[in-house]
Amino acid sequence: MFPRPRGIVPSGIGSQRIVLQRMTAGGALDGAEQEVDEPQLAAAVAALERQHPRWVWDDTSRWYPRLLAVHVRVERCVDLRLSHAILRNSSLTAGSALAASPACSWDRGALERLERPAEHTLFDFDEELADGAGEDTLAEFASQRAAVAGADDPARIGLLLAAESAGALVAAEMMYAGLPWREDIHNEILESHLGRRPAPGQRPELLDATLQRLREKLEAPTLNPDSPSELLKALAVAGLMVTSTRSWELKKLIHPAIEPLLEYKKLSRLLTANGWHWLDANVRDGRFHPEYVPGGVVTGRWASTGGGGALQLPKQIRGAVVADAGWKFVVADASQLEPRILAALSGDRGMVEAGSAGDLYAGIVASGAVETRDQAKVAMLGAMYGATSGESGRLMPKLTKAYPKAIALVEEAARAGERGEVVTTRLGRSSPLPGAAWRASQSEAYGENATEVDASRARGQARGWGRFTRNFVVQGSAAEWALCWMANLRRVLHEQATGSWITDSPHLVFFMHDEVVVHSPADRVDAVEAAIRTAGDEAGRLLFGASPATFPLSVAIVDDYGQAK
DNA sequence: GACGGCTCCAAA
């Protein structure tokens, strides 16, 4: 999949000039080039796009939002910054010149992006990039091509780079389109829980009433429950001995103050995380425009930034996400994605079989491995996260006996992490190495002056890193499945589009790890659902070929996001 | 007053 013929490289040669250079299928410049002023760039891109090139650029988040703003869509790209991060770390390209080269500006991409001012003109380059930026881009692309060509499995890492780059396009397009958001309904939700919007600095009426009730029951007239230490002291005075103020700890206590305390925490959370201030800051003209950060998590999951908290959107306020008149949301999530990924990764036929009927956990019960669905669920979570204690830990032997290959895969990943080694996902994203402090404490634990405390601490840290690598292979491979799913879906939606612009036809508006939301005209939802399912099937084939593993989707067609699930 | 560490909670 990578690279395809005719890449086109936009790069800046000054503050306002951009060079577009054409490449052959082999990645060589063929001499065709254009130099355009910044205002003409979008038109030039749009004209070239008719030849269906793959754009090769340093950073999708730098170029694409401004193209989208003037209604220019591109079909495909290579995001050199994201690709570099993968190739730098991947065990598949460990022998490449790229991996051996010293850290450079391509490694600092994420940091630079955060430091870049929010407002600047499209081609107003940083000084270091203004000079020779084109050569740098071309050299980096050549270096990446060489790394892929020399990889242990070029098709595998190539697919990952293509999916990662397609994800960057999706992220920019979703940020552009925005998630439909009804401020009035959000306000109604807030008013029903908190009361009317108060003057700045004031507590909403219902939150204040709850606080007064709490203070009364605790006989603490000036208590600020937002201060954990103050709250702990007040609870102790009331005879409630707890070591933390987490809600689930407090729920175990029996005291008249607990009910208002839990209520206060819930209301306070709603107000501070998704209250009126959030609405003011994040919703404009009926759309929430979260900024996604592809590759923002070490495992390859996306992160989000900018205060919206898009990937932690609480279920409580999803009712404010309402489709436009005459439109619907098609909400799809991949059921039990991570355990199914583990089954496919390990080729554990028993676990694949357990998932074939639709509910993996029910299938595990049916196989006789455990007795209840809850046990199956908690045991699987424990296997993927590395639980050692509690019910989950106790169930592990049963799970190991029933699904030896699946459990062996996560156990081996954990052991590798404990030894300080890297682990690698299905398509080739590798975990980082543990830091210097970790290595130091490991080696010190076996030194002459090491105490039992040192050794114990080192073992604890080793196990902690093992839990990380254990989870990395599953979470990271699941993220790859999701990237392929979205890339396929984006392509199919575009092929089926009848409108002239992204937002005139069914389009992606939200993504959350294993779930997508498509905003669609009501009369197109059946085709959209079919496209989502086709894209999911194809993602399974891309990652696991002819494996019998299935990744069923649950799809809901709704008017508001709160109705889904 | 800025900053970093800590606690808590939302999501997958």
Added chain:
DNA sequence: AACTTTTGGAGCCGTC
């Protein structure tokens, strides 16, 4: 219900 993974963000609180 958590345990056990990855995150972002708000508020508190001690330090500079």
